[in-house]
Amino acid sequence: MSKIFSRDSWAEIIEALSSNWFRTILTAFGVLWGIFILVILLAAGNGLENGVKQGFDGMATNSMFMWSQTASKPYKGLPKGRRYRFKVGDVEAIKQNVPSLKYVSPRNQLGGFRGSNNVTRGLKTGAYNVYGDYPEIIEQQPMDITSGRFINYSDLNEKRKVAVIGEAVKTGLYDVGEDVLGTYIKINGVNFMVIGTYKKKSNGGGDPEEAMKEIFVPFTSFSQAFNMADNVGWMAITAQDKSSITQLKTQVFDVIKNRHSIHPEDDRAIGHFDLYEEFSKINGLFTALNFVAYFVGVLVLLSGIIGISNIMLIVVKERTKEIGIRRALGATPWSIRAQVLLESIFLTIISGMAGIALASGVLALVNFAMEGMDTSEMMFLNPSVNIGVVLIALTILIVSGLLAGLIPAQNAIKVKPVDALRTD
């Protein structure tokens, strides 16, 4: 019916709603409040999610770290409790046997938590983590190169003794304003030339200061300089975007178990940390949070809707006579029903829009207040809802406006013209 959207129907609706402003506004407030709560809750959830996930910012979350432990089961004549180490050959074997991996980066490490002083430069010394790495590691553990460059394959192939140091290392070993690139630092007595510096953000809530006390050198030079032979301390493995590391990791383990004569069911021989699994857990948490936001928001909205439904019932009751007159003048039941429904939907949408606008205003204020702050260490960032959520909210509004009007509309067409006209 094209008549529904004509200027006249709208004029009728405005007339009907404006005949009792105070009541209309009170009723509208219920829905306004409901949608306001819904949007604010979703935005707050979103802000929390943004805040927590900024720790994962740029990190290849589809990754795991894997290190060797001791065999916990005897196998092929080898005793349990046997120590073994990953070898350089394992890397190639994993790459060949598990094709959907993106990066397999072997790593070796010196120093560690509360390690003794291992790096010196002139009179200054410090305790730092030193890693022997492949160039891909920068894709897996993102860092900003602040000067110079990161290690590359030429460094690796030629076993150059070069190092990339963190900003914290720089402040520890150098004077302020001193030139860093091209200078030498002594790691465990071996000289390395500094070719770059980097800066890191905190990852996953870790201490960024600690994360910047790291030195990266080529894997090959590291092995040679510190007598690692072909041993590999641990590996950082990233799967391709299409596949999940959580599904691929058993294949990786199988390759290792096979090459090192480990019992196929010995799960304790290989230690690992699945970043993707952790990330999924956090994701799951936010999905749950989102669900709670919708649940609470929709329930609050529901009470607003019931308010509208209630008021429409009263309006229909009040206008019984008017409906009777209209029927006598030739209004069809459908046109009466349509008018009540439209009134209800119109009221719901207008008040819902006002609620969305109000919530957006509040969010803008919050964002404005947070603008000046350093948000990198806050668990809350950029609370907002996207247009999709607004559209969902609008759909909920239209549907609920329709539902709110349904019973009153049905009541309205039950009015018999003659009964309606008799009520005087």
Place this chain on the structure above:
Amino acid sequence: MGSNSLHVLKGIDFEVAEGEMVSIMGSSGSGKSTLLNILGMLDEADEGTYHLDGKPIKNLNEKIAAKYRNQFLGFIFQSFNLINYKTALDNVAMPLYYQGVNRKIRMEKAHHYLEKVGLADWATHLPNELSGGQKQRVAIARALASDPKVLLADEPTGALDTTTSYEVMELIQGINDEGKTILCVTHEDDIAHMCKRIVNLKDGVIIDDSPVQQVRAKEAQKKALHHV
């Protein structure tokens, strides 16, 4: 509404030709309003047939009933039944709105009918700014707006004083002179005699149905003034 039904009409058999002006009389409870409601398709008869303009009116669904009411019938009520929040002009335009006439033509027509009842200057006034007589004239204009075949008036002067009543009746007589069929329920003798035929109801049956010499409302008015 109680669950026990009451048989108000007990066998009514009469016919109204085009252009007639019939008054239906009777004391309260005689069934005159019920008869009018059935004729107006506002109510349904339990038994019997009703033909309007040669069409049998029965088993109507609400949609068709609404269409017939809109096209064939105009209603005038005792309590005017104007819609309070609409101006006189909008009230008159309502039947046309339900006919789907577009806004401009609707307003022109409505204005024409308001002019006809002498209220063109009051077009933008709300019902509560009008006197009783003016309200009833707006209601008459509304009843005429859809150009119906039959005008059904339920005690059209019931809420008006004598002078105003005569003015309203004068208007209704004028409409009848133009050829519209009019049925007018009343219990006032003088009003009834301004019609051309009187049907007398008592306890749900017709006890008398006879043509009368129509008294013109204008003359009745003059006479009344003389008395004072």
